[in-house]
Amino acid sequence: MxxxxxxxxxxxxxxxxxxxxxxxxxxxxxxxxxxxxxxxxxxxxxxxxxxxxxxxxxxxxxxxxxxxxxxxxxxxxxxxxxxxxxxxxxxxxxxxxxxxxxxxxxxxxxxxxxxxxxxxxxxxxxxxxxxxxxxxxxxxxxxxxxxxxxxxxxxxxxxxxxxxxxxxxxxxxxxxxxxxxxxxxxxxVAVGVSAHADRQRQQAIERITELLEQLTEDKLNDERRELDGCRFAIDKATAILLDQGKLGVSLGLDSAAHAIGKALIDADERLGRWRDALDKLPDGKPVEIATLAKSFPGIDDHGGTFRTHLEIAALAIALQRRVIVLQAVEHAQSDPDNLFENFTRELKRDQQRLDEMESGIAGVLVRLSALELARPGGRRPVFTGNEVDRLMRVAHRIRRLGEGVTTTGRAAxxxxxxxxxxxxxxxxxxxxxx
Structure with a gap:
């Protein structure tokens, strides 16, 4: 132009x-x-x-x-x-x-x-x-x-x-x-939404890979590999449906959906523990770093288990978004005389739980970012420069957790x-x- x-x-x-x-x-x-x-x-x-x-x-x-x-x-x-x-x-x-x-x-x-x-x-x-x-x-x-x-x-x-x-x-x-x-x-809509969800998956994988380089937890690495492996079945199913073909058991989509479902259950349980931990903190009082790290391991570090759990949850949600679109397209194509009503109904069916999970995670991050950190406990009236530097560094990282959090607003x-x-x-x- x-x-x-x-x-x-x-x-x-x-x-x-x-x-x-x-x-x-x-x-x-x-x-x-x-x-x-x-x-x-x-x-x-x-x-x-x-x-x-x-x-x-x-x-x-x-x-x-x-x-x-x-x-x-x-x-x-x-x-x-x-x-x-x-x-x-x-x-x-x-x-x-x-x-x-x-x-x-x-x-x-x-x-x-x-x-x-x-x-x-x-x-x-x-x-x-x-x-x-x-x-x-x-x-x-x-x-x-x-x-x-x-x-x-x-x-x-x-x-x-x-x-x-x-x-x-x-x-x-x-x-x-x-x-x-x-x-x-x-x-x-189907292809655009699927491409958007896959873009989110790619970004989550990149962040998880970076975070896991700083950790030695094999369990988290296994979670990442199992989830990312689901994309092959999803990609094949997407290609077949967009060519108006029929999905078969040989694609492995059922196994992929099962793995994604397990990851979503894990994410939901972790979200519940995070909320409970925040609810137990004293209202309006500063929180020590050590106390916070017990419920949010690694929150005081650049990477950490907590941040990896966040990205794994984001990956599972992105993959499930693509599965929902596949289900909607398959259902809509089965009734070609009534495409859009079936399509929107199928999209809405499972989205609410994902929306609630994303909203819950966003709420946890916002609450964490608003916390005031206490100085390390002890009898010494004066703290070393290293202790002060660490307190300021961790406070800055925690405040940044609330940055970029998307809250539900006016539809665009x-x-x-x-x-x-x-x-x-x-x-x-x-x-x-x-």
């Missing part, structure tokens, strides 16, 4: 069912702010989930290793190709932008809908994580932010394909043109970015807060 106010960005309004909403926009260009308002209004008025899909130029450099690759024959790639082919026939501007066959397609799901399909899964990423993302689509070659593009709605075209297909357009007199694309939205729009190559293959990047 160039820094040019005449740059054209086609925008599709996608519905996951036959809905009717008032006319909110015609074929006139829109600003990004106007598009955001439109998404919110459509989400509020429509009974079925509404999303928008923007077609941006593909950046010269895109880190495809962060996403999930699907070939041109995959259902998601085919649905996207079908949408482009059938809807751009009625829009010369959209046809011109998509003529090369490649591009970065950005699907944005409003907060209302995101709360249904991705609550607890997608959360805002920090600047460091975003810098490693694919937002180059909104920058020029020098990294300068470009926000001058003209957003052009893709107008109504003749209905194509069966209702619920990737190219069926639902529009009646007095309503806005909505392309019914439930399979496309379903697959994009969820963005899923899809890089499409000329051969029709796609790479779906981790879903993130728009």
């Amino acid at each position: 160039t820094d040019d106010s005449k740059a054209i960005v086609p925008v599709w309004t996608l519905a996951t069912g036959d809905v009717r909403v008032p006319v909110l926009t015609g074929d006139e260009p829109m600003t990004p702010e106007r598009l955001a308002e439109l998404r919110g209004v459509l989400a509020a008025l429509a009974d079925a989930p509404i999303a928008t899909l923007e077609a941006h130029p593909l950046p010269e450099k895109v880190d495809r290793s962060r996403g999930i690759s699907l070939d041109a024959a995959s259902p998601l790639a085919q649905h996207l190709s079908q949408l482009i082919a059938q809807t751009t026939q009625g829009s010369s501007k959209a046809a011109a932008v998509t003529a090369s066959g490649e591009g970065l397609y950005r699907m944005v799901i409003p907060a209302k809908v995101a709360a249904q399909v991705a609550q607890g899964i997608v959360s805002p990423m920090g600047s460091k994580a975003v810098a490693g993302g694919v937002h180059g689509a909104f920058q020029d070659a020098t990294g300068k932010i470009v926000a001058q593009a003209t957003l052009v709605p893709v107008g109504q075209v003749a209905a194509a394909g069966a209702a619920g297909g990737a190219g069926a357009t639902a529009a009646v007199a007095g309503s806005v043109a909505l392309t019914v694309a439930a399979p496309l939205v379903l697959m994009a 729009d969820v963005a899923i970015e899809i890089a499409r190559d000329k051969d029709g293959s796609v790479v779906v990047f981790p879903a993130l807060a728009a």
Whole structure:
């Protein structure tokens, strides 16, 4: 994309069912702010989930290793190709932008809908994580932010394909043109959420590996290996489901789910012990380091068992997020006439326990970060410089436990970015807060 106010960005309004909403926009260009308002209004008025899909130029450099690759024959790639082919026939501007066959397609799901399909899964990423993302689509070659593009709605075209297909357009007199694309939205959400959860797994593994280098506890290392080994079965199951295949026992997904379940039980028991330990501390009084280290071993060190337990819990949660998405996709594909309702119902079913666990761990970290440390006990009125330095060092580490803790707040729009190559293959990047 160039820094040019005449740059054209086609925008599709996608519905996951036959809905009717008032006319909110015609074929006139829109600003990004106007598009955001439109998404919110459509989400509020429509009974079925509404999303928008923007077609941006593909950046010269895109880190495809962060996403999930699907070939041109995959259902998601085919649905996207079908949408482009059938809807751009009625829009010369959209046809011109998509003529090369490649591009970065950005699907944005409003907060209302995101709360249904991705609550607890997608959360805002920090600047460091975003810098490693694919937002180059909104920058020029020098990294300068470009926000001058003209957003052009893709107008109504003749209905194509069966209702619920990737190219069926639902529009009646007095309503806005909505392309019914439930399979496309379903697959994009499934792959984007799965990629996001796998990104969390990778980050947790990196931190666990670093922490275990400072420990000699074989049990923790075994826990890490068993959990990380589950990803092979999950990766295979993801690939099969995204190709609309059937899962079999030979994949080992049942064994992986069992191992993840055991890890979650361990994490829940540890969370209970941490809460009990904090409840037993005297209110409003300083706590000695030695007392704290009994319940939170290694909290006074750079690594430590406690921090490793935190990362193992994060790893188990990330893996379970992917399993939940697999279960939801499998269930939704078993009833293709009712994709999104089944999909959201399955996602919600097991998410609550994970959300509660993450919230509980966050609460423990916040409580720990607020503790005041006492000086070492003893009869000496004066303490050595080393003792003072250690007290300050540990206090600083404990305060930092509360940094970066994500607390549940107002739901944000969820963005899923899809890089499409000329051969029709796609790479779906981790879903993130728009």
